[in-house]
Amino acid sequence: MEEVSTAPANATPSMAVARAKRPNLFARLRRSKVAVAGFIALLILVIMAVAAPIISPYEPNAVAPKDALQAPSGSHLFGTDQYGRDVFSRVVYGTRLSLMVGFISVTIAVVIGTLMGLIAGYYGRWTDTIIMRFVDIMLAFPGILLALALVSILGPSLPNLMIAVGISSVPAYARIVRSSVLSARENVYVDAARVVGATDGVIMRRHVLPNVVAPVIVLATLGTASAILWAASLSFLGLGSQPPTPEWGRMLSEGRNYLREQWWIATFPGVAIMVTVLAMNLLGDGLRDTLDPRQQIRT
Amino acid sequence: MGRFLIQRLLSTIPVVLGVSIAVFAMLHLVPGDPIQMMLGEFQTSPEQVEKLKAQLYLDRPLPEQYLRFVTNAAQGDLGYSIRSKRPVMDEIRDNLPSTLVLTLAGLAIAVVIGMTLGIVAAVKQNTWADLAAMIMAMLGVSMPSFWLGLLLIFGFSLKFNWFPATGGGDFKHLVLPAVTLGLGASAIIARLTRSTMLEVLRQEYITTARAKGLRNSVVIIRHALRNAMIPTITILGLQFGQLLAGTVVIETVFGRPGIGRLIVAAILEKDFPLVQGIVLFIALAYVLINLFVDVLYAVLDPRIRLG
Numbered sequence: 126m127e128e129v130s131t132a133p134a135n136a137t138p139s140m141a142v143a144r145a146k147r148p149n150l151f152a153r154l155r156r157s158k159v160a161v162a163g164f165i166a167l168l169i170l171v172i173m174a175v176a177a178p179i180i181s182p183y184e185p186n187a188v189a190p191k192d193a194l195q196a197p198s199g200s201h202l203f204g205t206d207q208y209g210r211d212v213f214s215r216v217v218y219g220t221r222l223s224l225m226v227g228f229i230s231v232t233i234a235v236v237i238g239t240l241m242g243l244i245a246g247y248y249g250r251w252t253d254t255i256i257m258r259f260v261d262i263m264l265a266f267p268g269i270l271l272a273l274a275l276v277s278i279l280g281p282s283l284p285n286l287m288i289a290v291g292i293s294s295v296p297a298y299a300r301i302v303r304s305s306v307l308s309a310r311e312n313v314y315v316d317a318a319r320v321v322g323a324t325d326g327v328i329m330r331r332h333v334l335p336n337v338v339a340p341v342i343v344l345a346t347l348g349t350a351s352a353i354l355w356a357a358s359l360s361f362l363g364l365g366s367q368p369p370t371p372e373w374g375r376m377l378s379e380g381r382n383y384l385r386e387q388w389w390i391a392t393f394p395g396v397a398i399m400v401t402v403l404a405m406n407l408l409g410d411g412l413r414d415t416l417d418p419r420q421q422i423r424t
Numbered sequence: 425m426g427r428f429l430i431q432r433l434l435s436t437i438p439v440v441l442g443v444s445i446a447v448f449a450m451l452h453l454v455p456g457d458p459i460q461m462m463l464g465e466f467q468t469s470p471e472q473v474e475k476l477k478a479q480l481y482l483d484r485p486l487p488e489q490y491l492r493f494v495t496n497a498a499q500g501d502l503g504y505s506i507r508s509k510r511p512v513m514d515e516i517r518d519n520l521p522s523t524l525v526l527t528l529a530g531l532a533i534a535v536v537i538g539m540t541l542g543i544v545a546a547v548k549q550n551t552w553a554d555l556a557a558m559i560m561a562m563l564g565v566s567m568p569s570f571w572l573g574l575l576l577i578f579g580f581s582l583k584f585n586w587f588p589a590t591g592g593g594d595f596k597h598l599v600l601p602a603v604t605l606g607l608g609a610s611a612i613i614a615r616l617t618r619s620t621m622l623e624v625l626r627q628e629y630i631t632t633a634r635a636k637g638l639r640n641s642v643v644i645i646r647h648a649l650r651n652a653m654i655p656t657i658t659i660l661g662l663q664f665g666q667l668l669a670g671t672v673v674i675e676t677v678f679g680r681p682g683i684g685r686l687i688v689a690a691i692l693e694k695d696f697p698l699v700q701g702i703v704l705f706i707a708l709a710y711v712l713i714n715l716f717v718d719v720l721y722a723v724l725d726p727r728i729r730l731g
Contacts, residue, residue, distance in 0.1 A: 258438055258439075258442065259442070261438075261439050261442070262438075262439055262442035262443055262446060265439050265442070265443045265707045265710060265711050266443075266703070266706075266707050266710075267662075267665030267666055267668060267669045267706070267707075267710045268665065268666045268668075268669030268670060269669050269670070269672060269673070270669045270672075270703060270706055270707065273669075273672065273687065273688075273691065273703070274447075274450060274699070274703045276691065277450070277690075277691040277696075277699045278450055278453050278454055279455070280455075281691075281692075350565075350566065354566075354568055357568055357570075358568060358569070358570060358673050361568075361570045361673065361676075362672070362673065362676055362688050363688075363692060364688070364691060364692070374568070374570075377568075377570060377571060377574070378570075381574055381677075384574060384577065384578050384582065385578075385582045388578065391571075391574055395568065395571035395574070395575075398568050398571065399563075399566055399567055399568065399571065402565075402566040402567075402568070403562065403563070403566035406562060406565060406566050407562070
């Protein structure tokens with residue numbers, strides 16, 4: 126009771142706990158070799174995305190017909206495509222797009238999903254029923270189908286792609302947040318907070334939400350990997366980014382007609398997608414083992 | 425058992441209704457005028473616009489539109505494709521067998537490869553075999569299916585000429601698409617099998633079985649695997665849905681006819697009735713398959729229907 130009623134007494138021990146935990150988390154994460162590998166790969170990708178104009182030797186969309194379809198060489202590290210564009214520069218610029226698409230779609234999913242799960246789990250009863258029925262309906266559209274349906278409504282473009290992928294990922298977050306809230310709600314300190322007159326908003330923000338953070342971080346990291354994969358798939362199908370955007374899925378789709386002779390056009394964007402998704406998955410796995418051991422069984 | 429069945433059936437009804445409302449709403453959620461969007465660049469007379477409006481019941485009040493949509497759909501009438509002018513149901517019927525064959529073949533490959541990898545990894549935990557299996561599984565979940573498909577085409581069609589690169593029809597056309605589809609899902613099954621297998625191997629009845637002097641292979645296959653398979657069976661319904669949706673990409677990569685390729689073409693051509701029909705069809709099929717798997721699961725495992 127004292128802890129809740131007097132602010133300084135409440136702040137000091139919890140801050141001390143937070144300080145004691147933090148180095149521990151990083152130390153544990155560092156022990157996982159795969160997580161470190163994923164983190165370093167991701168760091169390199171982020172640097173590539175930020176420094177794209179410095180790293181790329183050419184403009185990603187600069188057309189040079191006389192240089193078309195050149196094999197990888199000193200002047201064109203990854204060769205050139207059918208329009209003479211430098212594949213290396215396009216792959217580097219593509220990092221920006223893929224990371225952006227991944228992060229923005231996951232942000233959309235996290236915000237909407239967390240809100241839905243928090244409200245459903247906290248208020249329970251009919252609020253819970255309505256929200257979770259809605260989630261069930263979303264889950265009735267398997268895999269990429271919901272994103273496909275949303276793209277068909279909104280029209281194919283990069284921003285619409287992010288909205289579509291983001292919304293289709295909402296159910297996973299809503300569910301995991303709801304179940305964390307349901308168990309957090311049972312804690313004595315939630316009752317204590319209610320007894321001393323804390324409002325629902327305060328209880329949710331201060332006492333329930335912190336319990337939800339760990340599973341959401343894990344899911345969001347793994348979710349970024351699948352968001353990037355989905356976005357690339359939709360772009361590959363022509364339902365995402367439009368030409369001449371240097372988007373990896375799109376580049377692969379354009380390069381597939383040249384597979385026999387000019388393998389490099391499709392190969393390098395493919396490797397780029399895989400490395401990026403792999404990095405996010407490795408980091409996500411490491412985070413899961415460290416932050417949320419309960420989830421280890423699930424895959 | 426009866427109570428479980430009824431409860432499970434009842435819980436499906438709101439989902440089916442919700443799916444029908446969501447698919448119906450698709451047309452009305454299109455920004456701007458849906459008729460304009462569908463006809464797009466085509467030169468159309470006002471009569472044509474009116475005709476299409478009437479055909480889609482867009483001139484009626486919203487509740488009536490929905491009722492017509494649902495009653496027609498329940499009778500297998502999903503309207504007409506705007507581009508081919510054929511009934512949507514005929515389009516689906518023509519393309520479904522090829523997609524189903526691909527999905528089932530993919531699922532079979534996923535289960536065989538996934539469970540084998542998972543068992544080997546669990547039995548040989550912390551050895552190079554475990555590491556190799558889990559690296560393969562990690563690569564499998566991170567590999568875009570369209571890229572894997574292109575790599576297989578490059579290797580097995582263009583270089584060695586063992587299998588045709590594109591098209592549908594006979595068994596030879598099925599191999600590469602099914603492998604592409606199955607490998608991605610096998611990674612998920614491998615990881616699941618490994619973790620449940622590890623848990624089962626720690627159980628006392630396994631120790632007992634070993635203490636009785638049974639051969640290792642008997643212990644693993646007859647005592648451990650049987651119990652470790654349960655989570656894999658439960659996700660089969662989900663995996664089937666994932667694979668069914670995954671054919672969208674695979675069929676496009678391999679130029680294989682099927683409903684996946686049909687829906688991509690329909691979206692690009694803004695053929696909305698066809699898109700709605702396919703989305704509704706896949707979602708309902710998915711819901712029913714999961715219902716079936718759940719019931720089957722309850723039949724197999726008494727703890728579920730009693731708990």
